[in-house]
Amino acid sequence: MYSISLKLLLVILVLLLQSQPSARxxxxxxxxxxxxxxxxxxxxxxxxxxxxxxxxxxxxxxxxKDLGMILITSPARDKGTAFLKRKREVWNWQPSIDRTIKLPPSMMLQSWMGSDFTNDDLVKESSMVEDYEHTLAGDTVIDGRPSYKIMMTPKEEAAVVWGKVINYIDKKDYLQLLVRFYDEDGELVNTMKASDIRMLGGRLLPARLEVTPADNPRNRTIIEYRQLAFDVPLEDGFFSIQNLKRIK
Incomplete structure (x- = not known):
């Protein structure tokens, strides 16, 4: 009987391990x-x-993961300013001076449009999946949602701006609920909190993202989605420097 119980326990453990997704x-x-x-x-x-x-x-x-564009639509003084990402390269079109600037990697950690987001955050220059090693660091509950706590450390060859990222992801719907970003010295730099979870483009997603800098918690930057559509037809040629200047 002991032997049968032990075998059954081993089978259950194997099944549990198989059903548990890896951190990556x-x-x-x-x-x-x-x-x-x-x-x-x-x-x-x-x-x-x-x-x-x-x-x-x-x-x-x-x-x-390689192509992205952001257009500023308001206020009037910034309208038309645009950002383009193609793989690891990022450009900024500034209509006020009729100039396109290529952002060097050293600028990825700088403030984006005067906000608490960085250039890296908004254009997603680094990949949360490919550029980091992922480790399950326990379970927790975020806003009533059982969540995974995942430690992310950059790969040796990865050109990333963060020394460490701690990511809290909802177990049921795989929603990224809370992210803490650390510098190379292990000091907390920014905390990003997601909320207002609802249907966007047919998917259950947070409609609100709020970033708070650790060194000045009275400051914050909030992004609220008004509309989001997925799997829309976009040609690679749409993401060009020429289109960056005329996108509306």
């Missing part, structure tokens, strides 16, 4: 859900400071 698979599923094969969105970004606020309208297009 969890991050991959969360990433796939928010990207799709392609996507197109409209959103508002609010930069909140103790004495003032600023609101910026945005449109975005993305195809796979």
């Amino acid at each position: 698979e969890i991050v991959q599923r969360a990433d796939d859900k928010v990207r799709g094969k392609s996507n197109q969105g409209e959103m508002v970004m609010r930069i909140v400071r103790p004495t003032w606020q600023r609101e910026i309208g945005l449109k975005s297009w993305q195809k796979g």
Whole structure:
């Protein structure tokens, strides 16, 4: 009887291990859900400071992990400013000076449009899946949702800006609920919190992302999605420097 019970226990353990996705698979599923094969969105970004606020309208297009574009639609002084990502290269079109600037890797950690997001955050220059090693670091509950805690450390050859990322992903729907970004010295830099979970483009996703800098918690930047569509037809040629200047 002891032998049979032991064998049964081993079988149960094997089945449990097989049903448990790896840390990389969890991050991959969360990433796939928010990207799709392609996507197109409209959103508002609010930069909140103790004495003032600023609101910026945005449109975005993305195809796979290598192609992306963001257009500023408001306010008037920034309207037409656009950002293009092609693989590891990022360009910025500034209509006010009629100039396209290629952003060097050293600028990826700098503020994007004066917000608490970095250039890397908005154009997704680094890949959460490919550029990091992933380790399950336990379970927790975020806003009532049982979640995985995943430690992400950059691969030796990866050109990334973060020294470490801790990612909290919902177990049921693979929603990225909370992300903490650390520098190379292990100091917390930014915390990104997701909320307002609802249907967007036929998928259950957070419609609100809020970033708070660790060194100034009175500051925050909020992105709220107004519209999001997935698997829209986008040709690779759409993501060109020429189109960057005329996209509307």
